[in-house]
Amino acid sequence: MSEPTPIENDEEDFAEATLTQAIENQIESDNPPAAKATFNKLTLVGYEREDILNLMAHVLAIEIDAMLDEDRAFNTEWYEAALRALPELPPEQK
Numbered sequence: 001m002s003e004p005t006p007i008e009n010d011e012e013d014f015a016e017a018t019l020t021q022a023i024e025n026q027i028e029s030d031n032p033p034a035a036k037a038t039f040n041k042l043t044l045v046g047y048e049r050e051d052i053l054n055l056m057a058h059v060l061a062i063e064i065d066a067m068l069d070e071d072r073a074f075n076t077e078w079y080e081a082a083l084r085a086l087p088e089l090p091p092e093q094k
Helices: 007-029 033-044 049-070 078-085
Strands: none
Touching: 007 033, 007 049, 007 078, 033 078, 049 078
């Protein structure tokens, strides 16, 4: 197995940072409300901030991938339900 090139690592780091920033913006703006509610819930049950942001960013990434694969609009209803189900992660889309 070959080592990833620095460009691939940079792209992954950029994507992760961008998703995390999007989640932080959602929490701060309380839009969607499920973002702040999920953050607060996971904080109360003992999750660390970084872990919460990673879980939430993972859900956002799944929805963005599905949106692009299916050439459709962002499904806010699915996204909010998936956030509220955390820490249980939604199944990966095909």
